Each structure stands twice: as C-alpha cells, then as structure tokens.
Amino acid sequence: MRRIKLTVAYDGTDYCGWQIQPNGITIEEVLNSALSRLTGQRVTVIGASRTDAGVHARGNVAVLDTESPIPPERFAHAVNPLLPEDIVVVKSEEVPEDWHPRYQDSVKTYEYRILNREMPDPLRRRDTWHVSFPLNLEKMRAAALCLTGEHDFRSFCSIHTGVKTTVRTIYKLDIKKSGDLIVIRIKGNGFLYNMVRIIAGTLTEVGRGFRSPEDVKCILESAERRLAGATAPPQGLILTDIEYGR
Amino acid sequence: MRRIKLTVAYDGTDYCGWQIQPNGITIEEVLNSALSRLTGQRVTVIGASRTDAGVHARGNVAVLDTESPIPPERFAHAVNPLLPEDIVVVKSEEVPEDWHPRYQDSVKTYEYRILNREMPDPLRRRDTWHVSFPLNLEKMRAAALCLTGEHDFRSFCSIHTGVKTTVRTIYKLDIKKSGDLIVIRIKGNGFLYNMVRIIAGTLTEVGRGFRSPEDVKCILESAERRLAGATAPPQGLILTDIEYGR
Structure with missing residues (x-):
C-alpha cells in the first residue's frame, strides 16, 4: 500500500463544494469516482481543505492509499482523462504512509x-x-x-x-x-x-x-x-x- | 424611430455563435429576445461581427431601431437584468439612422x-x-x-x-x-x-x-x-x- 499526495485544481462554479453531501455533486465525489475507475479499487481521498460551494482551487491537496502499480508521479496524467474539464490533478507524488494533509502544520x-x-x-x-x-x-x-x-x-x-x-x-x-x-x-x-x-x-x-x-x-x-x-x-x-x- | 448602437461582451462557450440558426441558441437570438421584452416591440439587431460558436467578445457591436422612450445611454443598464450572465451590454449610445455596423470602414x-x-x-x-x-x-x-x-x-x-x-x-x-x-x-x-x-x-x-x-x-x-x-x-x-x- 502506498500513499499518494495529489495537488488538485478546480473551477468550483458547478459544484456543491469539496465534501461529499447528499444534495449535489462535489469535488471529492468526482475525484473518488475517477480514481476508483483508474485503480480498479474503491478509493476514498482525504482532502486538506473542504472548500465551500462555488469556491475554486489551484492547489488543494488530497491523499489516497492504493496498491496500483502506476508510478506515483504518473497518477496526475493518468487520472486527468477520467475527470471532467473543471477538475485537474496538477501534480502527484508519493508521501509516507502516515502523512496526513490536515493533522500537521x-x-x-x-x-x-x-x-x-x-x-x-x-x-x-x-x-x-x-x-x-x-x-x-x-x-x-x-x-x-x-x-x-x-x-x-x-x-x-x-x-x-x-x-x-x-x-x-x-x-x-x-x-x-x-x-x-x-x-x-x-x-x-x-x-x-x-x-x-x-x-x-x-x-x-x-x-x-x-x-x-x-x-x-x-x-x-x-x-x-x-x-x-x-x-x-x-x-x-x-x-x-x-x-x-x- | 432611433438607432441605438450597443457594445456587447459575451462568454461564447455555451452559444452556437452570434448568428441565429436552427440548431442551437445564439447571442443574436438572446439579445433580440431581451431587447424585445425591454421595449415591448419586436427587435431585430444587426451585428458587426458574426462570431463563431465558442468565440468570445469584449466589444462586438450591434444596432437596433426603436421607439422606446428609454434614453439611449441607459439602454445598457436597462437590458442587462434581462440577459443571462454570460452576455453583457457594456455601452449604449444613439447613432444616425443610416449608421450601419458593417457597411463602413x-x-x-x-x-x-x-x-x-x-x-x-x-x-x-x-x-x-x-x-x-x-x-x-x-x-x-x-x-x-x-x-x-x-x-x-x-x-x-x-x-x-x-x-x-x-x-x-x-x-x-x-x-x-x-x-x-x-x-x-x-x-x-x-x-x-x-x-x-x-x-x-x-x-x-x-x-x-x-x-x-x-x-x-x-x-x-x-x-x-x-x-x-x-x-x-x-x-x-x-x-x-x-x-x-x-
């Protein structure tokens, strides 16, 4: 199992924010679904910042744990074709297994x-x-x-x-x-x-x-x-x- | 009857271009409809440039002929609330009745x-x-x-x-x-x-x-x-x- 850090950019206009919720489509949900398709595993990302509905990002951060053989730095290029145009993973890299995007300075x-x-x-x-x-x-x-x-x-x-x-x-x-x-x-x-x-x-x-x-x-x-x-x-x-x- | 020149800005992403056509919504059509609602007359604008599908403008030009009592320079402010967010009339002014946006230098x-x-x-x-x-x-x-x-x-x-x-x-x-x-x-x-x-x-x-x-x-x-x-x-x-x- 490897932990991969993603740097995520999005146009938040058409989303109900980052965090999954019952009333509309969210960035987190769309990322989970594209990453699950890519890896063939059920992926749940952990995000650094739960931006609100309509708010954008050039550098939000999320991590996922995966056994995929895709090299960590290739994840961004591999997942982007599975994402809508208004969400782009701009960078991907491996981080230690205990690296958490929220519980640290x-x-x-x-x-x-x-x-x-x-x-x-x-x-x-x-x-x-x-x-x-x-x-x-x-x-x-x-x-x-x-x-x-x-x-x-x-x-x-x-x-x-x-x-x-x-x-x-x-x-x-x-x-x-x-x-x-x-x-x-x-x-x-x-x-x-x-x-x-x-x-x-x-x-x-x-x-x-x-x-x-x-x-x-x-x-x-x-x-x-x-x-x-x-x-x-x-x-x-x-x-x-x-x-x-x- | 007065001729009014409009300076028009738009995000062309969601339009099939300027010129009215049967297969989709166009800038010209949306302008005609908003101006007709505003003046209570059936308005047909004449545009300077028939931009293509997906092309944008900050300063396309169109004219309309109207008997509306709205002062020419107030037309922009009056029509904008009737337009969708991706089309804005940025300026309006009166021009001579024979002023044509295409047939001149x-x-x-x-x-x-x-x-x-x-x-x-x-x-x-x-x-x-x-x-x-x-x-x-x-x-x-x-x-x-x-x-x-x-x-x-x-x-x-x-x-x-x-x-x-x-x-x-x-x-x-x-x-x-x-x-x-x-x-x-x-x-x-x-x-x-x-x-x-x-x-x-x-x-x-x-x-x-x-x-x-x-x-x-x-x-x-x-x-x-x-x-x-x-x-x-x-x-x-x-x-x-x-x-x-x-």
Whole structure:
C-alpha cells in the first residue's frame, strides 16, 4: 500500500463544494469516482481543505492509499482523462504512509479577486466578485495591516462549533491592483469557516468608505461576528497553495 | 424611430455563435429576445461581427431601431437584468439612422490567448487554448512580421464564398507573454472566415518548431489553405474591439 499526495485544481462554479453531501455533486465525489475507475479499487481521498460551494482551487491537496502499480508521479496524467474539464490533478507524488494533509502544520494561501469596474465582464464572472463602486485601496491596505499577525478571529468566522480555538496567524495580507482587477492575497497558518470571505467583505466595506480602517481593529477586539462585514460571495475565492513543513 | 448602437461582451462557450440558426441558441437570438421584452416591440439587431460558436467578445457591436422612450445611454443598464450572465451590454449610445455596423470602414482587434504550460488550468479552460509543449516566442514574432501589412490572405481563410476579395490589411500583430499566458493581438481592417484562428494555429506550429518563420511567407504567397496550419480552437479567441472612422 502506498500513499499518494495529489495537488488538485478546480473551477468550483458547478459544484456543491469539496465534501461529499447528499444534495449535489462535489469535488471529492468526482475525484473518488475517477480514481476508483483508474485503480480498479474503491478509493476514498482525504482532502486538506473542504472548500465551500462555488469556491475554486489551484492547489488543494488530497491523499489516497492504493496498491496500483502506476508510478506515483504518473497518477496526475493518468487520472486527468477520467475527470471532467473543471477538475485537474496538477501534480502527484508519493508521501509516507502516515502523512496526513490536515493533522500537521501547514501554511495556506488564498486569493480573493474583485473585478472593480462599472459593468460586469462575462468572461470573468466565474472567478471574480464584481464590485461596481470605486474602492479606496489605501484604506483597504491600512485595514489589512490591523489583521496581520496573531489574533482571535472569532468575529471573522461564521460558525465555530468543533474548533478548539479561534486564534489564527495571518503571515501576510497584501492587496494588489492590476487594471480593473483587485487581488487580496492572504497567507496564514489556518483559516476559520468563511474567514477569508468575511475579511474580503469587510475590507470592501472599508474601501467603499462605509467603515474606517480603525473600525477593523475594533471588530477584531469585539470578537462578535455581527460587527464584521458581509461574507463576500464564493466565486471570488481561490485556494492557491498549501505548503507543508518538513 | 432611433438607432441605438450597443457594445456587447459575451462568454461564447455555451452559444452556437452570434448568428441565429436552427440548431442551437445564439447571442443574436438572446439579445433580440431581451431587447424585445425591454421595449415591448419586436427587435431585430444587426451585428458587426458574426462570431463563431465558442468565440468570445469584449466589444462586438450591434444596432437596433426603436421607439422606446428609454434614453439611449441607459439602454445598457436597462437590458442587462434581462440577459443571462454570460452576455453583457457594456455601452449604449444613439447613432444616425443610416449608421450601419458593417457597411463602413472599421478597424477590428482580436486577441488569441494560449495557456502555455504542462497542465491545463480549469479556471482558464473557457477562454484560452491549452498548449502543453514549449513555444519559441522569438520565432512566432518573426513569423508574425511576415503577416503584417496588406496581403492576399486566401491561404488563411476556411471558406471564401461571397467575398469580393481576400486582400486584407493587418495593421499590427504582436505577441506578448505574461507568466504562462501568451496573447496574440491582431488589429486589421477586416478578417476572412477563420482567419485569426488559422493565423494563431500557424504561429503555434512555428513556435513549436514544425515550421520556420520563412515558411509563413511561402504560405501567404501560395494562396492555398492546405499549406497553412490547423485552425486553432474557438475558446482562445476574443473580439476585443471595433473602431469606426468618423
């Protein structure tokens, strides 16, 4: 038996998220089914991040255990023809049998993409949030500074059942603009439920002038979800990368 | 009666092209239907460019004649809520009653987008052509130089019934790379059927080393379609802009 680590990219638009559920098709389910066909065994992957409905990934991670003779690094090429076009295994490699994508230190990077112009762009409707009012980037960056570092992010979390602590560390939070595209890039040691989308929603309210950068500090200290901004929609969010320590 | 010019953007993935046809849904048909609902009159638009199935636009142009009291510049905002998400009218304005989007001088700009990396990217599958082998940009640029200017483009045209002449002028043809994305940008006074896609397909064969830049000169002089490269797939093509003279 070998454990194989897969790096998975997907357009989440037409899926009910990563995790298998009764009401619709999920990334996990489609991966299990393609990998089972490929190996001739019943495969159940373990994913690193259970992304929500409509959220995308360039670098989610999953593992499977298999006795397949396919060389580990060939798994990606072998499984892709069995997957729909909106899911691609971009890399595969062997890892130790006890390597687990969730129970160890990791650094995750997310991007939240905002299309900031008057009219929507039909070619970018699937992977951006269209915000038609002008946003003040300097104010958004000032607010982002308050969020960087170790904090209790309880006010930036939708549900916190089953979580031991709501303290997390954001290593980096930068906001870049290129043409009409604003990209909020967040790197941290872990994220609470909806945390990146609530941060994106709150920063957008700061950019619009509805809140000041200083308000963000108060929201953080209040530890109350109702004080933070709205949860930004899923299509702007991409899990770009998960790095594991050695 | 007023003539209104619309600038139209669309993700062509799920359409059988611009022009109404019996076998599937088209951009023209969806526009006519939304504009008819908006104005309460039966509207038939006249389009500038009949893009093919799967081809996109950021700036196709169409006109309609209407007695609607909606101010011309408000038409875009008024019709968008009646359109599906993959079609957006980005601008509307009044033009003289005899202004025709096809029977006059215009300069069209197209972009052909190639995703040049080993693995496909599910988030860019709808608006790029995935080419997994390395492409030599310098050779592609040298070949592009041979195509610039006034030439008989008969060998870069799939069908030439109903066309008076196959002579066209390419004002500019540049090839830019940003990360793993190669963008071929072509500006000209008119394009033959499939011309941009055959140029993109031929330049890609040059980039791959299957043909030399000098071959492109011979292909042009031969005036034979069978000597040019394959027609690149539709999803990489975007009609970005049509400029009209004054």
